[in-house]
Amino acid sequence: MTYKPYGNHAILIEWSSKIDKNILKDVFFFKNKILQNNIKVIVDIIITYNSLTIIYISTIRNIYNEILILKSIYKSTFSQFKPENYSWKIPVCYDPKFGLDLEEISKKNDVDIDSIISLHSTPIYTIYFIGFLPGFLYLGGLDKRLNFDRKSNPRFVVEKGSVGIGGSQTGIYPQNSAGGWNIIGKSPISFFEVTKKEPCFAKSGDTVKFIPISLEEYQQIETQTKMGYYQLEKELLND
């Protein structure tokens, strides 16, 4: 692990550069230990695959002293923190109406559409972190057979809820956005709602499974989501 200053009001902590569940666990655990210490000058802690970026409200007076404090927090064994992580079941409609690129990637990669859907909806994906757009989940665990190159011409607008594959990654667009991923389906649920106490239901360390749904079910869930009474299925993860 390395600690380095990132400008004069942030500290970057990095683990080895790979996507690995054990690294995520350590990153996540460290973040929560820092949160527990309730350090007033820390305003944001950003998690990625192998890093924590700790952002301070203003210039850090003695950055090396601050790093020492963080190191001692990392080493401290006392922790009441028990991660409450959930596994989420995310409904996705893979109908060609939404799976705009299913046919093209099926032909290009010589995999039939049913296999793409089944390979995509079988794994349990780990949420590594949230970035790119508010509520965009970075997921790990895509089947290697579904590693499809990004589109050579990105779409100007990818609709909110669209489920895509870009290289070795898969994800859901939480809002309308430009994007170059291959779109294979759409989820009727909201991944980011500013009016909620917790605008994004998911967090780093949770898991996701995609549940294929029909067009009719899509419409039902979409209506229920709009009315505000759709309940996502979740289960507490036992570690």
Next chain:
Amino acid sequence: MIKVLSSGFYTSIQDLGRFGFGDIGVPVSGAMDQYSARLANHILRNNDTDAILEITLGKCKLLFDNQSIICISGADLSPKLNDKKIKQNLTIKVYKDDILTFDKLIYGVRSYLAVTGGFQTEVILNSRSFFKGITNEHILKKNDSLSIKVVTSDVTKPFSSIKINKQHFTSTTIEAYPGPEYELLDDKQRKDLEKMVFTISKENSRMGYHLEEIIANKLDSMLTSAVLPGTVQLTPSGKLIVLMRDCQVTGGYPRILQLTDDAINKLAQKTTKDTVKFKIIPLL
């Protein structure tokens, strides 16, 4: 209340930013030039965190519906009150039916209008800063109404003299610390970074400024990691992108420099075709 008669090129409500939601992908946002935004609030004896109006490049026309005290700082966009030129960095009393205009750009890019008590637009996730997908609007539109406080007291005695540091608008030197991936650069790249004059491309916005000149580069993208306003990214093609206040929270290009706060503020007053030179300063 202020009624928007003409919204201008890009006008938005901003404060010092939205903190604490980076872990769910919410950008920081906030006034691009926080030196000028703070100054306007300071002159009015507002709080630093009070929301101001950020007016980019002019062509903005506002109608006051109540009495208030205002202050304008930042870029000089020839502000006029009822067609009479007014001074910046001073407290000015306005009355019902007064019309404030920002028109021709004299220097800088972004001007800040502060009102006593701050703009009272909705607070979302602890901030009033406009951002697409977070606040209802991301830029002002014609006929919008902005809630402000009625202030009938007299203008507070002005500070004896506020001398604006013109360097803030004219200096082309942008100070930066080495970024997390600076050490991956070779000697030639490091020298080029400090030697070259960079031109701001037409792709410049609240999210980031693309620079035109290219640095010979063999560095690839990296595993996605956090980025901050003021981070200078080096793309595989050798182009530099300076991230600004509305930037995403994560990115995958090497972060070779990190601008100082002052440098972000200075850059926010520059636009297409303006040139800058980096001055790299040690972290301690």
